[in-house]
Amino acid sequence: MKRFTLSMPVRYIINTVLIITLLLVGNQIMGSGILGRAQTAIIIQVGFFIILAVSLNMVTGYLGQLPLGHAGFMAVGAYAGALFWRAAVLPGMASVVGGLIVAGVAAAITGVIIGIPALRLRGDYLAIITLGFGEIIRVVLNNLDTITYGARGLRNIPRYSSFMLVYICVIVACGAIHMIMKSRHGRAILSIRENEIAAESCGINTTYYKVLTFAVSAFFAGVAGALFAGNIGILVPANFDFMTSINILMIVVLGGLGSMMGSVIAASVLTSLPLVLQPLNEYRMIIFSLMLIVVMIFKPSGLMGNYDFSMSRIIEKVVNRLRTGKTAGKLKSGK
Amino acid sequence: MAKHDPRKPFVPQRDHDKSPVMECVGLGIDFGGLTAVDDFNITITPTEICGLIGPNGAGKTTVFNLLTKVYKPTRGKIYLDGKDTCGLNTMQANKAGLARTFQNIRLFKELTVLENVLVGLHNEMYYNVWGALFRVPAYWRTEKIAKERAREMLSIFDMEDMAEHKAGSLPYGSQRRLEIVRALATNPTVLLLDEPAAGMNPNETEELMENIKKINKTFKIAILLIEHDMNLVMNICEGIAVLNYGKIIAKGTPAEIQRSPQVIEAYLGTGGGGGDA
Numbered sequence: 104m105k106r107f108t109l110s111m112p113v114r115y116i117i118n119t120v121l122i123i124t125l126l127l128v129g130n131q132i133m134g135s136g137i138l139g140r141a142q143t144a145i146i147i148q149v150g151f152f153i154i155l156a157v158s159l160n161m162v163t164g165y166l167g168q169l170p171l172g173h174a175g176f177m178a179v180g181a182y183a184g185a186l187f188w189r190a191a192v193l194p195g196m197a198s199v200v201g202g203l204i205v206a207g208v209a210a211a212i213t214g215v216i217i218g219i220p221a222l223r224l225r226g227d228y229l230a231i232i233t234l235g236f237g238e239i240i241r242v243v244l245n246n247l248d249t250i251t252y253g254a255r256g257l258r259n260i261p262r263y264s265s266f267m268l269v270y271i272c273v274i275v276a277c278g279a280i281h282m283i284m285k286s287r288h289g290r291a292i293l294s295i296r297e298n299e300i301a302a303e304s305c306g307i308n309t310t311y312y313k314v315l316t317f318a319v320s321a322f323f324a325g326v327a328g329a330l331f332a333g334n335i336g337i338l339v340p341a342n343f344d345f346m347t348s349i350n351i352l353m354i355v356v357l358g359g360l361g362s363m364m365g366s367v368i369a370a371s372v373l374t375s376l377p378l379v380l381q382p383l384n385e386y387r388m389i390i391f392s393l394m395l396i397v398v399m400i401f402k403p404s405g406l407m408g409n410y411d412f413s414m415s416r417i418i419e420k421v422v423n424r425l426r427t428g429k430t431a432g433k434l435k436s437g438k
Numbered sequence: 439m440a441k442h443d444p445r446k447p448f449v450p451q452r453d454h455d456k457s458p459v460m461e462c463v464g465l466g467i468d469f470g471g472l473t474a475v476d477d478f479n480i481t482i483t484p485t486e487i488c489g490l491i492g493p494n495g496a497g498k499t500t501v502f503n504l505l506t507k508v509y510k511p512t513r514g515k516i517y518l519d520g521k522d523t524c525g526l527n528t529m530q531a532n533k534a535g536l537a538r539t540f541q542n543i544r545l546f547k548e549l550t551v552l553e554n555v556l557v558g559l560h561n562e563m564y565y566n567v568w569g570a571l572f573r574v575p576a577y578w579r580t581e582k583i584a585k586e587r588a589r590e591m592l593s594i595f596d597m598e599d600m601a602e603h604k605a606g607s608l609p610y611g612s613q614r615r616l617e618i619v620r621a622l623a624t625n626p627t628v629l630l631l632d633e634p635a636a637g638m639n640p641n642e643t644e645e646l647m648e649n650i651k652k653i654n655k656t657f658k659i660a661i662l663l664i665e666h667d668m669n670l671v672m673n674i675c676e677g678i679a680v681l682n683y684g685k686i687i688a689k690g691t692p693a694e695i696q697r698s699p700q701v702i703e704a705y706l707g708t709g710g711g712g713g714d715a
Contacts, residue, residue, distance in 0.1 A: 111549055113579075116651075240483055279571055280572050282572075283567065283570055283571060284572065285580075286558050286565075286569075286570030286577065287556070287559075287560055287563045287565070287570070287580075287581075287584075288567055289568055289570070290549070290553055290560070291560055292555050293546065293548070293549055293553075293556065294549070294557045295545045296548075297545075297546035297547060297548055298544045298545070298546060298547075300508070300528075300540075301540065301544035301545070301546065302546075302557070303527075303528040303529050303532075304506055304508075304527055304528055304537070304538055304621075305532065305535050305537075305557050305560060305620060305621075305623075305624055306532035306558075306560060306561045306624050307529060307557065307560055308529050309529070315567065331574075387621060404678055409548070416673060
């Protein structure tokens, strides 16, 4: 019997409907006041950590490089977005969207500028140089006193980051990265991870794809940065130190390199964990690190490995099982 | 080379006169004080199967690396279809019509067999990043045709039923075949095979020989291969070059090579010098 498969348009319709439903349900819950202030804040925070993790995953998981300066791109995006919003050159919603795009583009340009020299290096060396660039960005922001107000902080940033805005951005980020990865460009990126020399001898422009991946990753990190700015309303460069980069990397590794769903789950768990563990207070960090150690011992490839969730695949599986069950029954009764 | 339109069926369109498709003139490379390859001259006609043999460490793989621009030659020129390839990098050399396999298999292990071939077809597809992002009609059309073609190429080598398997999980012989398919997918004019029969049993080698002949016939391309299996080399190669200490010591048909005293010396040593009784 022919296997049951969903055609592409049907898949897209199912996914779109599901996403919109989830978004609306989420918005209802957030608006209904069931959740306390702390929970609401965490849910929004989870949102931009998902974007950060998914975008870093593109470089670490798919491209197979290890940059440690993700917070730097986030900082560029945060300041670019915040300054744009403060200047308020556009009215209403256009300003919000414009700010996010400006943030993303500013971060992406930084990504290209840093990526071209840095991506000539590999492994530990790339980690060190990107770490350096990340710190440079922070120090520059600290000292650009006339624009960023340095360590005193950039205040009065409009609080645009609602649940709806943050999670629409999450969906756009995940969707865009998914679309790129499931194309010839995505395959080129994966082939670089698998074997760079072979990729090159297959006619793939490795430099171009490395820089492209870096730029896309930086773009979404910048968007996440702007959402972060729109959430807390005040920016200080210390928000974007080395530890922030490490935290994002931790999420990606814990979730599983190369698994978008892993990044989403790990971002949700790791970001909300401090709140859940509040009663345990001083044991919090111990539990945190124990959890990481346990995962690294028993599942070194991360929670999800490189498995990725697909709604249509599950539907197909269920339908196929039901149908084979039915035909098996028919055959029996026929005898 | 003109870009192949994936909408058209795969038919290599080349003029089959006997003008050389690849020509090396005085090719050489030094690593510090060591001359790994020197004065390497070879001419390959469009549908020729050529062999490159020699003892271990003679510089055969170095020649491949020079041809595919992994190393920059210290001296000499490489012409592809009469054009100088000076200044190209590996990716551009591939676009110019050179495809290769590796001595130690370099597949994209975590990707499926089909995806491996699709990576080879990368430059035959023509939608850009925005096209992928917004799933433009060109995306669907190109992907569909590319997948059909990838399956078609796999079926030439009886691998279509493995299409969804991970490349790393294939048995050794199939991995070698897949590497050849992937190289062929880039639509080359010259295919470079680096020890394709390494680690194969006699049956697999036999099958490989048939496959190489089949490639040569169906795709009408030139093949240059490095091989230690003399049975294979003597059977399928029309011309053979023997390399020793980075220099070509003999060139000719299989029969001539077998009789050449220099080749016998390189492989077996000079009678009196060794410790043989």
